[in-house]
Amino acid sequence: MTTxxxxxxxAPLIEHLAELRNRILYSLGAFTAAFLVAWYFWKPVxxxxxxxxxxxxxxxxxxxxxxxxxxxxxxxxxxxxxxxxGFALAFPVIAYQMWRFVAPGLYRSExxxxxxxxxxxxxxxxxxxxxxxLVILPWAFDFFLSYQDSFKAxxxxxxxxxxxxxxxxxxxxxxxxxxxxxxxxxxxxLCFQMPVLLxxxxxxxxxxxxxxxxxxxYAIIGILVVAATVTPPDVMSQLILFIVIYPLYEVSIFLIAxxxxxxxxxxxxxxxxxxxxxxxxxxxxxxxxxQASGKA
Numbered sequence: 001m002t003t004x005x006x007x008x009x010x011a012p013l014i015e016h017l018a019e020l021r022n023r024i025l026y027s028l029g030a031f032t033a034a035f036l037v038a039w040y041f042w043k044p045v046x047x048x049x050x051x052x053x054x055x056x057x058x059x060x061x062x063x064x065x066x067x068x069x070x071x072x073x074x075x076x077x078x079x080x081x082x083x084x085x086g087f088a089l090a091f092p093v094i095a096y097q098m099w100r101f102v103a104p105g106l107y108r109s110e111x112x113x114x115x116x117x118x119x120x121x122x123x124x125x126x127x128x129x130x131x132x133x134l135v136i137l138p139w140a141f142d143f144f145l146s147y148q149d150s151f152k153a154x155x156x157x158x159x160x161x162x163x164x165x166x167x168x169x170x171x172x173x174x175x176x177x178x179x180x181x182x183x184x185x186x187x188x189x190l191c192f193q194m195p196v197l198l199x200x201x202x203x204x205x206x207x208x209x210x211x212x213x214x215x216x217x218y219a220i221i222g223i224l225v226v227a228a229t230v231t232p233p234d235v236m237s238q239l240i241l242f243i244v245i246y247p248l249y250e251v252s253i254f255l256i257a258x259x260x261x262x263x264x265x266x267x268x269x270x271x272x273x274x275x276x277x278x279x280x281x282x283x284x285x286x287x288x289x290x291q292a293s294g295k296a
Contacts, residue, residue, distance in 0.1 A: 038085025128192030
């Protein structure tokens with residue numbers, strides 16, 4: 001190993017703590033400024049978030065109207081938009097500060113391997129949020145509002161609800177609608193991080209494509225549990241998230257298998273490749289982690 005392989009990071013502990021403090025202060029400053037901007041423009045942001053619902057209601061010939069159930073509801077909605085929007089706007093600065101703190105302790109080869117995943121993480125989160133906003137939310141709202149039509153049909157046919165004084169019409173709470181929408185966006189954004197996380201672990205040699213293939217059934221159960229945790233408490237929302245997220249697990253297997261093939265080709269060219277399947281039972285445990293590898 002040469003001195004060029006790693007950056008100079010021999011600063012004492014106090015200097016590292018001071019550096020961490022400065023990075024945290026920069027991040028908090030960026031978040032505070034972004035929060036104020038997002039809070040100031042909370043009304044246009046809420047109009048944008050309510051567009052999927054309003055479009056579905058317009059197709060049904062209904063007026064898009066959300067109500068304030070509690071006196072303080074409007075204030076809490078504006079604060080939530082400020083917090084979520086502030087974090088989204090400040091995330092590039094926060095991620096950059098984290099990178100500046102961690103980077104001096106990484107080998108240059110580790111930096112080159114880690115940087116693409118750092119850049120892919122916000123892009124995948126934005127992609128997940130866009131899928132939720134543009135595809136999943138309109139479909140989900142149309143499905144949920146279809147039950148409103150079922151009640152109307154029952155009244156028109158003279159069913160058990162025929163004596164009801166008025167039809168069933170959706171009038172949602174402003175705060176509950178925001179919570180539902182942000183839950184979908186956040187859940188999809190976080191779950192779209194799975195290929196990034198698994199690929200990074202595979203690149204580091206912590207997991208393998210063979211291991212992921214062998215644990216598919218456990219992955220299915222795990223994704224269902226996560227879907228039940230991060231989505232609203234209804235089966236349809238959980239199934240929607242599962243149907244979208246599980247293919248990402250298969251994409252992760254494909255990416256890790258590709259990393260393994262590239263690593264095998266490089267190590268074979270260097271003459272350091274040893275296949276565990278070709279070793280005797282007594283020799284296999286003695287092979288180092290950098291020499292032994294399974295077939296992808």
